[in-house]
Amino acid sequence: MRIAVKGFKSIDTEQQIEVAPLTLLAGANSAGKSSIMQPLLLWKQTLEAPFDPGALLLNGPCVHFTSAEQFLSEGRDQFEIEVDSVQGTAIRMVYGRRDDRKFDIKAMSFRRSRGEPMATITPSSDKSELWAALRSILVDYRVDDSDSAIPEISTRRSFAFLELSSSDPMLTYLALVRASDRRVLEPAAPLIPNLQDIIHVPGLRGNPERAYQTTEVMRHFPGTFEPYVASLIRHWQRLDESRFWALVQDLQTLGLAPYISAEPVNDTQVQLRVGRLPADRRSTNQDLVDIADVGFGVSQSLSVLVALHVADAGRLVYIEQPELHLHPRAQAAMASTLVAAARRGVRVVVETHSGILLRSIQTAVALGEISEHDVSLNWFARDPETGVSAVSRAALDADGAFGEWPTDFDDVALDVEGAYLDAVEARSAR
Secondary structure: OEEEEEOEOOEOOOEEEEOOOEEEEEEOOOOOHHHHHHHHHHHHHHHHOOOOOOOOOOEOOOOEOOOHHHOEOOOOOEEEEEEEOOOOOEEEEEEEEOOOOOEEEEEEEEEOOOOOOOEEEOOOOOHHHHHHHHHHHOOOOOOOOOOOOEEEEEEEOOEEEEEEEOOOHHHHHHHHHHOOOHHHHOOOOOOHHHHHOOEEEOOOOOOOOOOEEOOOOOOOOOOOOHHHHHHHHHHHHHOOOHHHHHHHHHHHHOOOOOOEEEEEOOOOEEEEEEEOOOOOOOOOOOOEEEHHHOOHHHHHHHHHHHHHHHOOOOOEEEEEOOOOOOOHHHHHHHHHHHHHHHHOOOEEEEEEOOHHHHHHHHHHHHOOOOOHHHEEEEEEEEOOOOOOEEEEEEOOOOOOOOOOOOOOHHHHHHHHHHHHHHHHHHHHHO
């Protein structure tokens, strides 16, 4: 899977990442890491909205904008995003302002399989252009300009759709039957379920609560993921699922808690409690304290761990800063949970500032716990003069090494260590 973005925040010129089973986005603050993923989150929250917000819901649960100027690159009035799937299908959307300030679709390009040219439609496409687009996607139905059915464009929640219409309803019906597959008239149809399946664990995950709102346990998780965590743990614990015990094992491995329990407070709330004793003690459901009375590391990590366990193969889980509030030893252990999820087929995209996390994933590659081909390392950097972001991809070898790197977390650590040693030496010389 490939994601390409252009004209969005600091990503002025087109930049892309390849989504591997484990994809890492690294770089300095405000280097553009979130910007490569936020267009997908705009799609997600638009598709999930309880009302039709138009082409894009700008201010939603995953990303919050109140004006297009907040996310358009300097001097631009539109942005573009393209997603190429593993199966070869591709969708490219161009969004921009209309005269009435409404943000809308300006163009949509698509293809059904790899190697085919992209077909493009716009709200102003004439009949011949629409027929050309239809010919690219209708295989069994040979359409031509003299056909009784007339192609039209309609837009609905982020995407454009081709429709066949006629003054004679029977002719329209026959056209659709002859097309064999109604979905071919909706180029984005294969992509939409994957967008709605995205699990988003944001960097700001809130403070621990003494009671969490009960949610339905389901496959889809609209908005950000953290509101669903307590109810999922309660569901797994009640059914004695293997995922509950895997979660307990993760908490012990990260050194956060020996046990966790989720119990209903009333019909609308769930309480989370964790073991009071250190995590290296034997797992027990005794001597528990409220999660609000322990360190932030537990509550901040729970969303990450539960998301990784609830995701099935092929699902995309986007995690911002999984290392938040974690001791360095726990950051290293967190890497093993990310690797385990990737090995199960989950597509894990991680935005991180942790050199320890990156080094631990390199170690996992060297140990053969994950193939170097299943890890995508992407470094984001901004031009100091223009502020424009650029993405560099580093290919790992079998030892987990990645050769040249534009700048490295290790360089910073060495600089800090060197500055300390210089300071001690200078003080001794006085």
